[in-house]
Amino acid sequence: MAVNNADNTAPTAPMPPQLRAARARRQSIIKFVILLFTLGFLLVPLIAMLVFTLRHPLSGRWSLAPWVAIFTGNGETLGADLTVLWQGLGSSLALCVVTVAIMLLLMVPTMVIVHIRSRALERAIEWVATLPLTIPAIVLVVGLGPIYRWLSADVLNTNPIWLCFAYVVLVMPFAFRAIAVGLNSIDVKTLVEASRSLGASWPKVFFKVIIPNLWQSILSASFISIAVVLGEYTVASLLGRMNLQVALYQLGQSNSQISTAMSLLALLFGVVLLVALDLISGAMRKRKEGK
Template identity: 85%
Template sequence: MAVTHASSASSAMPAATAAPKPPQLRAARIRRQNIIKTVVLTLTMLFLFAPLLAMFLFTVRHPLSGRWSLDAWRAIFTGDGSSLGADLTVLWQGLGSSLGLCVVTVALMLALMVPTMVIVHIRSRRLERAIEWVATLPLTIPAIVLVVGLGPIYRWLSADVLSTKPIWLCFAYVILVMPFAFRALAVGLNSIDVKTLVEASRSLGASWPRVFLRVLIPNLWQSILSASFISIAVVLGEYTVASLLGRMNLQVALYQLGQSNSQISTAMSLLALVFGVILLVALDLISAAMRRSKEQ
């Protein structure tokens, strides 16, 4: 009898210790966590936006006279930098080249990576790991080393096959964006049951192109958008390859423009950064909208 009472008392002790905390203690803990999150988020935002604020102040305040004006921004939006002694032709040329490179690079990247990753994901997981290693290899190779290898190839392409136009940098940029695109697409492929979707579609008589375009692509839209937006951000910010290969893009144009007017160059750099932030916010909004549509 005593043993029974002792065992019941010992079994009741964990239940007593595991009893939920009072609401006041839980509320206090939640308040402390919210305060810590707010402090960390505030410090992070200050760390990220302080340089951007400094860039903006540099564009509106003349360093020698201390006079405040929006001449640099006015020159960008009107396309006339003659009042500041700057020729904006090189800026528009570089911007046009970078935008064209964004379109071509994203198209080549998607045409190369999406079918390859889908086929390998279905057929062989071992080969998928090998492709992952190859795709992430550019992260470990500095851009200047890539240029050393790409230089002779581009010299041959420019002289015998293509031309020296900046648009042909797309081949080098596809290599640069592969690690980021691979990771974004891999997340999408691992989040759905690709084999089941393919087998069900094929058993119903769908052809491979129809399976790819009507079944798999709609389920990978979020990953495709992520890979595209990240690739655009990388292309817009790339300088080393274009500069060493002697091609014109936005970053090279900003560097050249900075030699004559650093305020306009800084203002355009700030606009490029803001555009990258807009892309990331748009990606988040699109992803949230797609999740809501799937839940409904």
């Protein structure tokens, strides 16, 4: 038995350099194939959309007319009224601002207080916040429809800006996860106790101690919420409100090339948001490390 134990604890022989190099080459090839397949899966539909906007589907003639119509704001020559497009784009941008503001006012103070006071309540809030992910949008509209009919008739009006209440519910799961990551990455209780022991008031602790440490998470939650609002179609369509995606659908009935080109621009805007988030996060991280 002693001999067996000695054999089991004996160090394994190091792998020869030739085998390590061969394994590294195989891993590099596998990574390259996976990356190539993923890029093809993502880029081929986008390239097809770009080709569709440049090549007329009936005559086969190549033209930049759909893109020129978007950037000049004149689609009459192509039989398209771009008024609905600008109306939907303006509504979506306004919805982004209002939705992000309401989401931050609701989520950030609530999550900070609950994170400090009660972890059990934090799990309950997490369950409530992530619940919209399990409920289809069509089911949400069934519940929201009577509420919006009452709001439109008796309290507010039919302006698309009031979709912000429904959109706050839709972005809650993504915002909660982004803010929760930030809260879990810092010792909130220690920061609060140290600040309070030095005589700082609760508003000062919140705005000058906690919020500066959560900027990266707040930006992540805001950018993700903007991307969700810009891409939302089901709720706005079923509630009869105008936003960017509904406008693109209506525009596609008269000129599908312009609608597809604008969809590509919206996707590009989402990519720019993500890249900006990565650059801002990297800059903030370097600044903290420099301090």
